[in-house]
Amino acid sequence: MTTQLDAALAGPDGAVHPQLVTLRDLLLTDYTPTQIQHRCKHSEWVQLVGDLADAGGDITHAHLDALPPQNHVRLLRHMLVATGALELRSVLTDMVDPWLQHFLADQRPEVSALMRPYAAWSVLRRARHRHARGLDSPSSHKYVRTRITVAAQFLTWLDTRAVTLSNATQSDVDLWLSQGASTRHRVRDFLQWAYTAGHTTDLTAPWLGREGLPSRVLADNTRWALLRRCVHENTVALELRVAGSLVLLYGHIPTRIVELTRDDITSDGQHRFLTLAARPVLLPPALADLVDQLAEQDSRTTPGRKPWLFPGARRGSHRDAGALTKLLNIELGIFVRPARGAALCDLAAELPSPVLADVLGISTSAAARWSTLAARDWTGYIAARTHTVSELPKPDSSR
Structure with a gap:
């Protein structure tokens, strides 16, 4: 098995390419002999890295940029960056520039x-x-x-x-x-x-973010029925139950949900909290239990890796937000946009927009729009805050 892997990663001199030594060690550590044998025979990314090694010379981002932006090319780049063979670049450089080059060539x-x-x-x-x-x-x-x-x-x-x-x-x-x-x-x-740029007249399209908000809000009875499924339906994957609950209760979107780590979970001895943005949010007991269970599923702490609450299949990465969104829809019937709208409407009816923005990490303008949709006027709250502040003792200027 080791011989087969060494041959797959070998350069022209027959030895493992110097940039691939760490990758070889990773594969030997993380996979069984059967899995390694299968990857050497059938994995496109292993075959690709073998071709790059056999060509001799340094393996660079430019080699991968010249290839069609397919999944096995992206996976190989991720593995080479994770093992230090290639330097870390921005997501835009890795995911957009090669794609754009091939996309424009087809137009x-x-x-x-x-x-x-x-x-x-x-x-x-x-x-x-x-x-x-x-x-x-x-x-x-x-x-x-x-x-x-x-x-x-x-x-x-x-x-x-x-x-x-x-x-x-x-x-x-x-x-x-x-x-x-x-x-x-x-x-x-x-x-x-x-x-x-002077290419056309003044044409426009309605902004997707502001049009039709009321029609995209989930009905209360449907929202609570979905939430009950998330909390009580044990046949559904635990990560989907937690993610669905966070969407339905707090309007948290999958792109932010997958970035949560076990370090975001805190406790004061009686209650458990989850930091969604800048501040910890109190979790209801039933959801807190689910979050604890999810954290315990992969509680190992590996040096150099973030303790993701939603770990991904790739080494050191979190769950893919797009895949999570699709599974929420397929497995639980949760469409993120209307579910999130219902949660934000509910929260906006209870919280002033500045607090809503601070707790959930959304913009103040977005929070204000949801507050307007929830038909709440918080001028009284602002006046009360101003009155309270005015009653505070002034600092002693003589000090």
Whole structure:
């Protein structure tokens, strides 16, 4: 078995490639001989790293960037970064740049000519600026790719109607939006850029984030029925029960749920808390028990690895948020958008928007919109806070 693995990772001289020694040790530690044998024969990423090793020379990100952005290429990059063979790069560089290169190569020249400056000077520029400020999320690359893909789809659709972007009208935009999924509303960003760059007239698409909020809110009886399933249905995977409860109770989205760690769980001796944003949130006893059980499932602490509450299949990574979202829908019937809307409406009816924003880590403007939807006026609360502060003793200026 060791001989087979060494041969798979060997360079032209027959020895294991120097950059792959740590990867070899990892495979021998984490997998059984049968699993290693299977990977050497059938895993595309093992075969790919073998080809790179056999070619000789250093293995670099550039080698992987030149390949189609398929799953086995992404998995190999992850393994090489995790074992120190390659340096860590931003998610945008790893997940967007190689994809964009291949995506544009498949487009018509007219589409590529518009997509290149739009991607480089609008979408990617803003995404990298947010990354530099630490404001991006694990799904940033998906939003970037979606905006570029949707814009290209819109241009292709216009071409099928023998309409150019410069001649497109608002009626064309409205018709295209009405014939597809809500994701098409992401074309709003491209239309704004195209107008500023002088490629089209002032066209627009409704912003996906603010339209139709009331229709996307789950009914109370449905929400509580789903929550009961999460708490009591033992046949459902524990991680789905916990994740579903966090969506239904606190409006916490999967991209943030999967980033929770065991360190986010705290206790004061009587109650258990979970830090969702900046502050710990009190957990109901039934949910606290589920969270404790989930934490105990993988309680091992490995140096250099975060103690993820939702560990992923890849070494050192957390659960994929997109896969978790799909499972919540399939296994529990929980659609995140309406479930989250119901939770935020409920919380906004009990908390002033500044507190809601602080506890859940959402923007103050978003919290204010949910408070408006919940039809609550918190001016009385603000006045009470102001009155209380005014009664506090003033500091002694003589000190």
